[in-house]
Amino acid sequence: MESEAIAHVVRRWVEDLVVGLNLCPFVGREIASNRVRFVVTDVTTEKQLLVALESELALLDVDAEVETTLLIHPDVLRDFFDYNQFLDTAEQLLVQSKLEGIYQIASFHPDYQFAGTAAGDAENYTNRSPYPLLHILREESLERSIAAYPDVELIPARNIEQMKSLGREKLQALLQGCFNAGET
Numbered sequence: 001m002e003s004e005a006i007a008h009v010v011r012r013w014v015e016d017l018v019v020g021l022n023l024c025p026f027v028g029r030e031i032a033s034n035r036v037r038f039v040v041t042d043v044t045t046e047k048q049l050l051v052a053l054e055s056e057l058a059l060l061d062v063d064a065e066v067e068t069t070l071l072i073h074p075d076v077l078r079d080f081f082d083y084n085q086f087l088d089t090a091e092q093l094l095v096q097s098k099l100e101g102i103y104q105i106a107s108f109h110p111d112y113q114f115a116g117t118a119a120g121d122a123e124n125y126t127n128r129s130p131y132p133l134l135h136i137l138r139e140e141s142l143e144r145s146i147a148a149y150p151d152v153e154l155i156p157a158r159n160i161e162q163m164k165s166l167g168r169e170k171l172q173a174l175l176q177g178c179f180n181a182g183e184t
Helices: 003-019 027-032 046-062 080-096 122-127 139-148 152-166 168-182
Strands: 036-040 068-072 103-108 133-138
Touching (some): 003 068, 080 103, 103 139
Antiparallel strands (some): 103 133
């Protein structure tokens, strides 16, 4: 699938599920103001992905117009457990680059599974995306958003309850709908 089509599918996921279900109350404003960068890589190795991540961090350092980047990597780390292990490497990059505390990386994957849950549990859909991706966030902006949001600590529990209420089948259909919309 072409990069533009993949980016379209991920954007639909953000708009329809993340914003539409209010999983993250902070991203809607950034989508509306076009400050979310959707980058599809054609990398096929973890080493190449690390280089792409480093490049995106450098771009964010010089482009204040971009609030956050979704680094989409459809051809590497398709296995969730490999992906999950790579997150440690990505965090090490932040530390080595002296960017820890400036940026953080949120994780999303088609097979995302929280510790202590079964693979099919609905709450895993809070972090299930159409493709593996790394979400690079600016810490300062995130902290401001959190400080301004009432009862921010209730968001995870609210999201889990909402996912359970919708159920796995409905969530699968919503996620699949992002692909279907990408075909039109």
